[in-house]
Amino acid sequence: MEHSSSQHYFTSGGITKQILNSGNSWTFVLPSKTYEMGNRLRKGGAMGRHHGRGKIYIMKSGSRTYKIGCSKDPNRRLREIKRQKPRAKLYKTFKAREMNRAESAAQRANLRMGSKKAKKGPTDWFTKERRKPWKDVAKTTANAVYRHNRIMKTRRSGRR
Structure with missing residues (x-):
């Protein structure tokens, strides 16, 4: 057939x-x-290519807009993004054991702390509250990545 x-x-x-x-x-x-893509189309997220160890990054673009993403080489990713957003700057990076899941955990944590998606649909860009300092965004992201790394370490060692 x-x-x-x-x-x-x-x-x-x-x-x-x-x-x-x-x-x-x-x-x-x-x-x-x-x-x-094999037998199914993957929508949103990291498209399955960002598994394993790597870095979670925060990229700023403008006074309130930022991106939380994952890459093995955040500086290369910055060069790619600068083609579309010339004002983008790499703000902070954090080591992750499983970067795809750690990225999702960091994004959810920032949404819980009051940040909003920059546009509707699957996006890694966020808008922070006016009065929220950048160090709070970094602290929220760092805590989420740290908690995720601890969970992954516990699962791999067999402790629950």
């Missing part, structure tokens, strides 16, 4: 991307690269 292929388009970061669905697999077609 032959599957019909379907095409979907979306825009992210000013670049229109095409997604092809042919039967059981999804394929991203970008201007320069194609990514095979």
Whole structure:
């Protein structure tokens, strides 16, 4: 039985991307690269490529906007983001045992402490409250990453 292929388009970061669905697999077609996604399309988050040890970073852009993300090389990631947001600056980095999950924990912690998403949908950009100092954003993120690292260490050593 032959599957019909379907095409979907979306825009992210000013670049229109095409997604092809042919039967059981999804394929991203970008201007320069194609990514095979296997049998399901992953939406939002780190797209599954940020597992293992790495760094959680806070990047500032403007007076109240910031990004919480994960990367093995935050300076390289800063160069990529500066293409879209030239005012972006790397503010703080934190070591993480499982960076994808630690990033999510840090983002949830900042939302609980009063930060808002910069726009609707899956995004890593946040807007802090006017009176909240930057050191509070860093402290909230550091505590979330620290707690996550402790949980991962406990799980790996077999203690509960």
